[in-house]
Amino acid sequence: MKEMLFGYLEKRFGIPASVFAEHEFYAASKGRVYIGPKKAISEPNVVSVGMLAARISRTVKPSTNLLQLFGRHATKNTIKLDRENTLKYVRGEDIEVETDATGGYVLLAYKGSPIGCGFLEKGSVKNLLPKAKRAQLKFL
Amino acid sequence: MISMSDEIPKVFKERYAGLVDDEEAFLACLNTLQPRGFRVNTLKASPAMIKERFSDYGISLQEVPWYKDAFISDEPDVGATFEHFTGEIYMQELASMLPPIAVQKELEKAKYVLDGCAAPGSKTTQMAAMMENKGLIVANDSSYSRIRALKFNQEKTGAINTVITNKDLRNFPKMQFDIVVLDVPCSSEGTIRKSYGVFSLWSEKHIKTISDLQKQLITKGFDLVAPGGTLIYSTCTFAPEENEAVVHHLLQERPAKMEKIDIPHLKISPPVDEWKNDVFSPEVKNAARIWPHHNNTGGFFLAKVGK
Numbered sequence: 211m212k213e214m215l216f217g218y219l220e221k222r223f224g225i226p227a228s229v230f231a232e233h234e235f236y237a238a239s240k241g242r243v244y245i246g247p248k249k250a251i252s253e254p255n256v257v258s259v260g261m262l263a264a265r266i267s268r269t270v271k272p273s274t275n276l277l278q279l280f281g282r283h284a285t286k287n288t289i290k291l292d293r294e295n296t297l298k299y300v301r302g303e304d305i306e307v308e309t310d311a312t313g314g315y316v317l318l319a320y321k322g323s324p325i326g327c328g329f330l331e332k333g334s335v336k337n338l339l340p341k342a343k344r345a346q347l348k349f350l
Numbered sequence: 351m352i353s354m355s356d357e358i359p360k361v362f363k364e365r366y367a368g369l370v371d372d373e374e375a376f377l378a379c380l381n382t383l384q385p386r387g388f389r390v391n392t393l394k395a396s397p398a399m400i401k402e403r404f405s406d407y408g409i410s411l412q413e414v415p416w417y418k419d420a421f422i423s424d425e426p427d428v429g430a431t432f433e434h435f436t437g438e439i440y441m442q443e444l445a446s447m448l449p450p451i452a453v454q455k456e457l458e459k460a461k462y463v464l465d466g467c468a469a470p471g472s473k474t475t476q477m478a479a480m481m482e483n484k485g486l487i488v489a490n491d492s493s494y495s496r497i498r499a500l501k502f503n504q505e506k507t508g509a510i511n512t513v514i515t516n517k518d519l520r521n522f523p524k525m526q527f528d529i530v531v532l533d534v535p536c537s538s539e540g541t542i543r544k545s546y547g548v549f550s551l552w553s554e555k556h557i558k559t560i561s562d563l564q565k566q567l568i569t570k571g572f573d574l575v576a577p578g579g580t581l582i583y584s585t586c587t588f589a590p591e592e593n594e595a596v597v598h599h600l601l602q603e604r605p606a607k608m609e610k611i612d613i614p615h616l617k618i619s620p621p622v623d624e625w626k627n628d629v630f631s632p633e634v635k636n637a638a639r640i641w642p643h644h645n646n647t648g649g650f651f652l653a654k655v656g657k
Binding site: 232233245246247248249250251253254255256257258259260261262275278279296300320321323324325342343345346347348349350 | 393394395403404407409427430431432433435436437438482483484485486487488494497501502504505506508510511512513514515516517521522523525
């Protein structure tokens, strides 16, 4: 599971496994993988360990929070959004882009800050931002 | 025009008239709005980067003399900035940033940290940044409904060295932590500048009840500290029953050693040495009172205890 995730992040985004050296990955139900502390605890009454890193089934879907935190290490399949598209994406809308990224999950960034994960297909980026994160930005 | 101070109960004013250095300045300050503070999440951004971005927006920022990662802004919509969306900044009352600052040196080498009353996660996420996401923070809260906000903030800021637990701290199993942070439930008098709603629940009887709970929490918190470790106890209230009396209780019950709190450029006032019929242990004097009119913050109390 860990190897599959590392392999994917390296191959798809150029994020090397070495950036996760200080952390550990934990498998949960339904293919969910969490990234957390090297040494965790299992009691008392643990609600969660670290944060959701990805959902793994036949494909790997990295979480928005994972890409926001480690996206700075990405070297490929990153789409730099302009102001207008950032506004739209953060509102929860799909966007049209011109990019040489290949189809699949892409990292979206604005002003050098990673925003999260989208799904690129034929010049269109499907919005994958969790609803709870959607916002109307006034300053960007 | 009705002055807001008319809404401050007379009993409240009488309680603190003799404790505060300048009653007039104190009450006048309670009538002013608290500055809006935020903290730069150094897991994702730097103060210099945030300064530059906000300058591009035309939002003026004021630096906080005692904390390089914090800023104050008059802009009411800081929550609608791109940097808030990405978790590069975190909205937090200035005084509530103090407990992690008071143990910053210890945090930098700590492996196991417990945030005993963690929701909504301000201190947990601040400590994770100070620890550069290394080691382990157990972020515990007794209330499951409050854990939702804790979880959201923890993930948003990328504080991944964290395990969230949902347990009444008093029943926490025997474990040992290098640092235990206890920002306990309190009567919240120090948050008056944010909302006068505080007084709808305020009574001396409530203070007494919550003080009993705080005494149980501080003793348990101390028991969870490893030898050589540190406990930091804090409240956002002025009530000696919830501050000095609680620390005094711990000193009676356990071999606790008070440590002095020194935060450069922050005006710290000494605790009270007696209250009503109680005279506190002389060691209590190492605790710190933060009055709103001294640093233009909310009111706060901190005690640092070694084991």
